[in-house]
Amino acid sequence: xxxxxxxxxxxxxxxxxxxxxxxxxxxxxxxxxxxxxxxxxxxxxxxxxxxxxxxxxxxxxxxxxxxxxxxxxxxxxxxxxxxxxxxxxxxxxxxxxxxxxxxxxxxxxxxxxxxxxxxxxxxxxxxxxxxxxxxxxxxxxxxxxxxxxxxxxxxxxxxxxxxxxxxxxxxxxxxxxxxxxxxxxxxxxxxxxxxxxxxxxxxx
Numbered sequence: 001x002x003x004x005x006x007x008x009x010x011x012x013x014x015x016x017x018x019x020x021x022x023x024x025x026x027x028x029x030x031x032x033x034x035x036x037x038x039x040x041x042x043x044x045x046x047x048x049x050x051x052x053x054x055x056x057x058x059x060x061x062x063x064x065x066x067x068x069x070x071x072x073x074x075x076x077x078x079x080x081x082x083x084x085x086x087x088x089x090x091x092x093x094x095x096x097x098x099x100x101x102x103x104x105x106x107x108x109x110x111x112x113x114x115x116x117x118x119x120x121x122x123x124x125x126x127x128x129x130x131x132x133x134x135x136x137x138x139x140x141x142x143x144x145x146x147x148x149x150x151x152x153x154x155x156x157x158x159x160x161x162x163x164x165x166x167x168x169x170x171x172x173x174x175x176x177x178x179x180x181x182x183x184x185x186x187x188x189x190x191x192x193x194x195x196x197x198x199x200x201x202x203x204x
Contacts, residue, residue: 001031001190002069023091028084028103029190030069030110036186047186054177064126066176068187072117073110080106080113100191107189114187118178127174130164136173 037046045053057063073080087102117123128136134155141151150169158164178184 001029001033002073003027003029022096023088023099023103025194026100026103027192027194028107028110029192030073030107030114030187031189032183032186033188033190036188039182040180047183050183051187066123066125068114068117068123071123072114072120075117075120075122076109076113080110083109103191104189107191111187111189115184118184119175125176128176132176133164133170133173134158136179 032048032051034048037048039045039047051068053061054063055065055067055069057065083102083106087099087106090096090099090102137151137155137158141148141155143151154164154167154170157167164170172178
């Protein structure tokens with residue numbers, strides 16, 4: 001998981017961090033905790049592993065890099081830092097309870113920003129390859145109803161033309177990493193004491 005405390009900087013915030021030891025004993029972590037890693041289809045690979053693989057692809061995987069946590073937090077750093085600064089202000093006033101609440105707000109915002117990053121045009125992700133798009137269409141074509149029928153019609157068009165160009169409504173198919181949406185929705189946050197595994201916090 002990614003520590004948003006250490007990702008924020010600035011003279012004011014750095015000075016506050018030095019002054020408030022008690023507040024700094026808490027970490028705000030964003031990512032996929034252990035209790036949200038399993039996937040509904042019981043795949044051998046879990047959500048946390050998938051997020052890592054797509055964020056740090058190897059030459060063997062032949063996948064384009066599609067990082068989530070660090071770039072999404074960096075893109076919204078000013079907004080997140082506002083909440084961290086509020087937490088520090090409450091700590092200065094001796095109100096640790098409210099300071100912890102602000103840390104949770106910062107964590108919740110960061111998790112939401114990370115989830116939104118999957119469809120944020122700033123992510124710069126490469127779209128799904130035609131092969132991946134066809135595979136997703138084939139899966140959808142097995143279903144009933146209008147969506148299944150549309151997918152089957154598109155596949156017939158592809159089989160006869162060898163291309164998907166000119167077909168509208170494929171945004172969900174060419175957009176990467178949101179096939180089942182399980183990985184994206186599993187991203188959340190925890191607030192915990194440094195060096196401890198006890199976790200609290202939710203995006204709900």
